Amino acid sequence: MKTYNFSLKMITYLKIGKILVNCRHLHNSKTIGNLKNSLGLWHLDINTEIKLKIEDHWSQDVVSTPKLKDVDTYYVLPMFPYPSGNLHMGHVRVYSISDTIARFYKLSGKNVIHPIGWDAFGLPAENAAIERNILPHQWTQTNIDSMKQQLKNLSYNFDWNRELSTCDPKYYKWTQYIFLKLFEKGLAYQCKAKVNWDPVDKTVLADEQVDEFGCSWRSGAKVESKVLTQWFIKTTKFAQKLYDGLQSESLEDWKDIINLQRHWIGECNGVIVTFQMKLGNEYKSLDIWTSDPYKFIHGEFIAISKSNILLHGLKLDNSNLKCLNPLTNMEIPVYVTDNVNFAPERDVYLASPATDDEDYKLARELGIYVNKRDIILDKEKENQDAIDLAQRKCVGGHYVSSKLKDWLISRQRYWGTPIPIIHCRECGPVPVPYEDLPVELPLVEAVEPGVQTLANIHDWVNCKCPKCGSNATRETDTMDTFVDSSWYYYRFLDPNNNEKPFDKNHLSGKTPVNVYVGGKEHAVLHLYYARFMSYFLHSLGWTPSEEPFKKLVVQGMVMGQSYKVKSSGKYLHPNDVEKVGKAYKEKNTGEAVLVQWEKMSKSKYNGENPERLLSSYGSDTTKLLMLADVPPETSRRWSDATLPGVLNWQHRLWLTIRDFLKHRSSNLGKTMTDDDFKKHEAKIYDARNYYTATATYHFKYTHKLSVGISRLQSLTTALRNNVPPEVIAHSKEFELALASLIIMLSPVTPHFSSELWSGFLSAPNRVGLDLPSFDWEKSVLDQRWPKVDDHYKLSFLCKVDGADRCDMKIKSIDLKNMNQETALNMMMNEESVAKWTKSGIRRTKFESYPGCRAILYIFTHRQPKIKKDDKKLEATN
Structure with a gap:
């Protein structure tokens, strides 16, 4: 009996598969032209093997970046990585966020710039090279090659033609060029300074690189105090401008980063x-x-x-x-x-x-x-x-402020951008002529592994003074790597310019950066230095605007669960720990173990290898795992416990396409009344519009991608729960909602969505071929992000002194055209608002999110308890 049932099941699947293949062939020839077919595995349950086949099938399609004609440019920039050799989960998180945002704006009709490069100089690379008895540039290039391949394996849609590396002379030539401009303006100078000296790494450390115990962040050595002649950049000259600039209307959604910057500047x-x-x-x-x-x-x-x-x-x-x-x-x-x-x-x-x-x-x-x-x-x-x-x-x-100091940029190590200054006994410090740039690091073939300072390379140090011709010496300090990263966002827009750092014409319409994505740990120093450099370059007339970044998306760290012996603080591998009742013990000794969430680290045995996730689940699922459940700014506690939810959702999406193909291929007739059919369609209509509005709001405005993803999960549920087969078989509204869902999913899972879309297009008896929202001749990645219907009613919320007082429902088309005056007049006609504004209106602010929602804030002369978020809103406006 079991054998018979199994055979019957297989025969059924084969019949369905044959129908689907035939229908797909006929449908493709009529409608979707040369678009790539799906793998046609809908009769099988989705699993890792199928996901990996899907990713291989669509791998080339998801990283193509055709440019659109006559549309605006949108610049999405993730902070470029230090090439350590292997991606960690922090990398996966930041680039999953930026890739999703970039793909969203491409679907929104923008020409997206999404570049990547390498912050490649610095002490860690040099020390690692010394330990391995190889040269820094060889170690660095090997790491770049490795990480580049890993990023490609994750199918991030980067503009690789814009790739740059800060250790490339073609890049640091222009860092030196900018330094000379600072020197000309009296903003780069040399003087004695009391500094933190690392006796092991033999270099100066910034205050932020010394821990609470007075030890080096890198070597762990006790830091010494020394007096050295150092190079500084006079960032203090721009302090007031940088402080005032934090009130600029060009800054969007900086939240508490504004306060961090203000505190630093003072x-x-x-x-x-x-x-x-x-x-x-x-x-x-x-x-x-x-x-x-x-x-x-x-x-x-x-x-x-x-x-x-x-x-x-x-x-x-x-x-x-x-x-x-x-x-x-x-x-x-x-x-x-x-x-x-x-x-x-x-x-x-x-x-x-x-x-x-x-x-x-x-x-x-x-x-x-x-x-x-x-x-x-x-x-x-x-x-x-x-x-x-x-x-x-x-x-x-x-x-x-009295507290703000100038930027100390000297580093006493080999692997960094050489400072283009020559010291002459007669002339003092003399800038290297522009035509002699770059001042390259000595030929690496001539540098023995282990060299830690340029001062040891006498053939390179000794030179002639470009001013008087007498014997002179080159500056042997190299620049802090923060200098390299203080202007890279402009070079990305003109990466092949051989005449100057960048052409202003290449920046127009593309700057400031629309969305800058990176770790919150860089929201003080790096952001301060980048803002300073942008203000300086603007003062030279090189850039269209002072501020470099419009909107910030800062992401929290990825945390792993760590185990350490309570008595000694020794970290243990999870395999060496056992749970006894509610307590944790070390297996061999029985000693008590502390369990806590900490930043992932090899030394703490709490890391996660992205390669395991890629091989086990594929890149799309890995991105979903990273983005679901937790907003970007929140620390991510990594756990496999999040897997079932994501895997189950993909399974439900797969079944939805299977059911759609099955019912559209059948001869299923209508048995329900027209009224019942319309009721089902009305529910689907409402779900599509509601979840489209809320998903758009979070993908586009808040960048809380996890919330946007949850809205897509809810739309999936609406298309699966209690929807009769004949509605699936005949409803144009169902077809429209399913197409919208697949498109909105594609920024997160481009391979999987491409397969779903191809399967969707292959269905016969489609009734939505006349829908103007889609271009059935194009792939899902070339569609347009769905919009709410003009007559669908959206939320128009009024908050009086921080409290919600009225939530009206307004047609999308009317909300789109609403301004502050209209909004205020409309709300003042509502009793629930009017009675709370009798003391008089002090100030109003109107926030419009077309196609999503609108909010009117009213602040009266009353002194109520205002919520924390509204205090921030009022303070910043």
């Missing part, structure tokens, strides 16, 4: 002017900050801390220290003391006893004789006069 409540301090027979630059700029004109003496770097190694003598004030061209005395209330992070104070009572007291405490004169100042005018004079003389005069 309130720009003072001004810096560079004085010249006389030390022996020479003058050294001394930056002086004050919140009272008028003191730059009326200052009578300077107090300086004993720890100031300029005094390092000098015999302190208050009797002969002088400073030249560049605004008055007068020398004023300098007194060394720590008995001064210096501003935060400052160790120099400019005093004006004649105009400031506190300064007069300070002078008396220091034993400085001054006449107390009653001078009445118009401080506002004097402040502005001092600022204007400083700016005219190019000695400062720009507002900045």
Whole structure:
């Protein structure tokens, strides 16, 4: 009996398969021309083997990037990776997010730019090469080749023709070019600095690279304090502009990143002017900050801390220290003391006893004789006069916080961009002529593995001064890798330019970057340096706008479950741990084990290998696993527990196409009444429009891709639950909803959706061939993202002082054309809104999301409890 049933089942499948093949052949010849056929495996249940076959079948189609004519460009940029050799789950997450967003905007009719490159310089690569006794460029290139193949295996639709690598002389030539422009403008300078020194890696570390215990982030060595002559970029000159720019209307959805940037820059409540301090027979630059700029004109003496770097190694003598004030061209005395209330992070104070009572007291405490004169100042005018004079003389005069320091870019290692400066005894620091760029790293064939600094390569160091021709030496420090990554987003738009870093014409209409995707850990330093560089390049007239990035999508870390011995902190492999009751123990010792979620790391045995996921589930499922359930900004706790939901959804989608083919191939007639049929169609109509609106809102505006995916899962459920076979067989509305679902799924699972679409197109007896929403001659990847019907009613929400007061339903076509005035008038006619605005309206804001929803915010003169999110909204608007 079992054999008979099995045979009958197989015969049924074969019959259905034969019908489908025949129908597909007839249908293709009429409707879909030369479009690739599906594999035709609908009679089989979906499994990993079929998924991998599907991905192989559609592999070339999903990475093609045909350009559209006469449409806007949309620039989606993920932060480029450091080539470590292997992708980790953090890479998979960020590039799955950017790839999905890029594919969405292509379906939305944009010419999408989605480039990738390599942040290839830096200490980790050099150390890894030394450990393996190979050269850094060989190690780096091997890693690039490996990771590039992994990215291609994941089928991310990158513009590989724009690929760049920061260690390529064709790239770092232009980093050097930009450095020389900074040098010309007085924004790149060299001076002594007290620095963090890693005695193992033998290089300077930024403060952020030293942990709470004073140890190096990389080597773990105890960091030493040293005084070295270092190169700096004067980012402080742009501090006020960068601070104010955070209020720009060009910035979208920066959320708490704005506060992180503001905190880093600090309130720009003072001004810096560079004085010249006389030390022996020479003058050294001394930056002086004050919140009272008028003191730059009326200052009578300077107090300086004993720890100031300029005094390092000098015999302190208050009797002969002088400073030249560049605004008055007068020398004023300098007194060394720590008995001064210096501003935060400052160790120099400019005093004006004649105009400031506190300064007069300070002078008396220091034993400085001054006449107390009653001078009445118009401080506002004097402040502005001092600022204007400083700016005219190019000695400062720009507002900045006392805490913000200039960018220290020197690194004492080989594997980095050489600083294009030549040191001459006669001429001082001389810029390398532009025509001599790039200053290349010494030929790697001539560098022995293990070389850690350019200073050891004497044939390269020794040169002639380009100014006077005498013997000179090259600068042996290389640049911080943050310099390389501070402008790469512009080079991507003009990667083959051999005349300059980029042409402004190639940036027009493409910048600022529409969506910038990357880890939140880079939302302070990298973002600050990139913003500074963009502002600087704009000041040269090179770029159309100051801000480099319009919208940010920051993603949280991918966390893995780790196990460590409670007594020692030793990390254990999961195989060495067992659960006893509710507790965890080490198998061999029985010691108590702590279980926690931490950033994935090989050393913690809590990582996940993307290669395992690719081989076990395929790239589409891997992307779904990464994007489902959790929004991008939230930390992702990786667990195989998420697998069943995603796998089951794919199975249901597969069954939906199977049922569609089955019922469209049958001779199933209508048995239900027209009214019942229309009721089913009405439910499908409502589900299609509702889930299209909400999925679009999250794919396009919030970028909460997990929520958008959940809406597609809900639409799948609506097409499967309680839908009679004859509706599937005859309903145009069902056909429209199914086509919409497949299209909306395609940015996340392009291979799987291509197969679903091809199967969908192969069905006979289709009744929606006249639907204007689709182009049946094209693949799913060349369709247009579905839109809500004009007469479908969408949500128009009004919030008064943070509370929801009215949620109206408005036709999509009317919502699309609504402005703030119309919205306010409409809501004020609603009693639920009018009664809450009797105290008077202080301010309104209207947010329109065409085809999705609209929100009107009203803030009254009442002082209610406002939700946290609405406080942020009001504060930023």
